[in-house]
Amino acid sequence: MTPTITARKTHEEDRGATAAALLSWYDRHHRRLPWRLPPREVRNGASPDPYRVWLSEIMLQQTTVSAVKPYFERIMARWPTVEALANADADDVMKAWAGLGYYSRARNLKKCAETVMDRHGGAFPDTEEELKRLPGIGDYTAAAIAAISFGRPAAVVDGNVERVIARLHAIETPLPAAKAEIRHIVQRLVPEDRPGDFAQAMMDLGATICTPRSPSCILCPVRDSCAARALSAPERFPVKAPKAEKPSRQGAAFVAVRPDGAVMLRRRPEKGLLGGMSEVPTSSWTARRDGASGTDAAPFPAEWKSRGTITHVFTHFALTLSVYRADVEHRPAPAGHWWSKPADLDGEALPTVMRKVIEAAIPGATKARRTSKK
């Protein structure tokens, strides 16, 4: 037996052992989640409904499981099928998504459902390539749906998988440059028989054991083949590129209140930050030092009273808004605006930053949409 053959065989056995250890761990320790089918059922030939898988994967993009759960339940209950969602009112979808963040996901969700109905006869395509052509579905989501719902041996790489692989191989290349290398490693690891369970096993491992800080290596099913553990430095991986500085912006927000408590709202443009969501009138949000606060930008002349400031941190900048309130008589809303009565306010497509503004102006006006942490 030549050294070459010996090395190759050992290598393949290692790979198989890694996947097997992970799947065995997953059988015992998998998380039970509303959108998931238990591994045993999957092996008995059941496959999770692609609609549920797709909806959950879109919601889970950059979003925690605990935040997603209640939204997933509500949206599934209201629109149980792609067809129902395709026929939904787009604004109702935005309202249902309000508070979850990354609102382009909600816009694309609706478009994607329509495309599945119009161009795929109401059935999600079953290949990565076709899935990726749908709005809102990128590399990760296409691979996840293909693997989980259709049993395809796709390389599912999310933040969890990146961390697990970077540690397993002690990859020194910083993210995101290391992505291609990680994807290749995962592709070689995927077992033909249980690709969906394998993907979810990797993600569960990353979420519960191989965590960003203080990983529980002692409980890890693949600790013996982990290079980062051998280095006694699991937390050093993945190496990440330094992040850009976060600038500040400021502006003014105007809460007009009628005698019946109704608040004047308007719709933001479809594209860009908080696209398609609702808001109270505001000035433009500009870099600090140019005096964007003050009532110059008020929607109409009135006795605008200061209600202090709120701050809200977005992904790429921190916003400070000076909040003003004016109590006004009944009057028609300006073009493009409407009055929202207290009973309707909670149902509006208001992003969290706007709920903060309204709360500052009218304490108790908005019911917290907090998802109970669990």
Added chain:
DNA sequence: AACACGTGGGC
């Protein structure tokens, strides 16, 4: 390739 795009929780 780099940046825009939300929010809330953990430490």
Added chain:
DNA sequence: TGCCCAAGTGT
């Protein structure tokens, strides 16, 4: 408190 992070995608 402030920073990091969470099942990424579109441009």
